[in-house]
Amino acid sequence: MVKKKLGNKYNFYAAPHPAIVAGTFVNQKPTYTPLGDFGILCAYPLHVYIASVHTHYLNQGIIDNLTFSVNIPNEDNLEKLDYVGMVSGHKTDKSQVFKYFIGDLETAPMIEEFPVTMECKVHKIERVGQNDVFMAKVENIYADEIYMEEEKLNIDKVNPITLFMDLSYRTIGKVIGRSYQMGKNYLKKHP
Template identity: 30%
Template sequence: MKQQIGKTNALYPSLTTILGTMVKGRPNFITIAHVGIMNHGDPQYLSFGVSKTHFSNQGILENKVFSVNIPSRDLVTETDYFGIMTGKTTDKSSVLETSVMDGYEAAPLLKRCPVNMICKLARTIDFETHDIFIGEIVATYADEAVLADTKIDIAKVDPLLFDMSSLKYWSLGQPVAGAWNAGKALKKKQNE
């Protein structure tokens, strides 16, 4: 029998990302797991729910650009640190080595993250407690080590998945079946 468990948000796990921006002249990094894919097409839009209490918001709102860095399992300590320390009182800029791309100096990239995206702020949705930043992807960079041909191999990225119930980082398991493919067996059966 099912039990109602209030209005629990059951949309976990989510991908753990680190957003980078410039605030008050220095790079600041914030761990964000409330992420979404808004428009899978051209252009591509992503969403990030960021509490208005955070230091990062002023940088994103001012610069209208930010980086989205995807950490691997080996960066769990630094990733968590970016999520427990605030730039209001702590300089987080030298925890990991950074780089910038021409024209996007306000979107510092974390070199140790195998995948980085640069997003232009396309829209901000002003919710009660959170700014929902909608970013348009303008460029994506990936370490050659995590590419299979020119595509990202998610097993090689070995990303950190965040779960709110257990308050833990999880990792990927094994692939289960082909997407847009597994259902074909049932389709075939129905057509028999």
């Protein structure tokens, strides 16, 4: 197989991005922005990051409050998710798009209709390229009971969505294996 060198263009990045909606307050009103730049920094204790272009309206609220929410959507939320990404918070009031609730951090509005939400407290902000990268400790995770089974999230029920660089939203798909298990087969064949 011959590999073709594609350079570092964003549209060739073939891996999925989790599609999340970040939320915060700006001028005492909730505002939201969908982001694909989200991930885990540390599992114990749980820390995450979001990256948002430094000119986004959302960033102003995160910098002022040092808090944000991460809201995990599913297919039921796709239309509203896409809408808040199409319009700028600088020009459009997004505060009425979603019903929200407040947790322990009073400036991290979490979206009621999304299956899973997190409230996050910022501990570091870095500028990387055009993005502000907000690194934060997850203070609490909330999930609707219908997505739970025996005190665990059922990912198939949540059915989170991803964003690819061809601008397509996709669901995660079926389970094809378990981490730290599949490699045992390799070890059996190659002791």
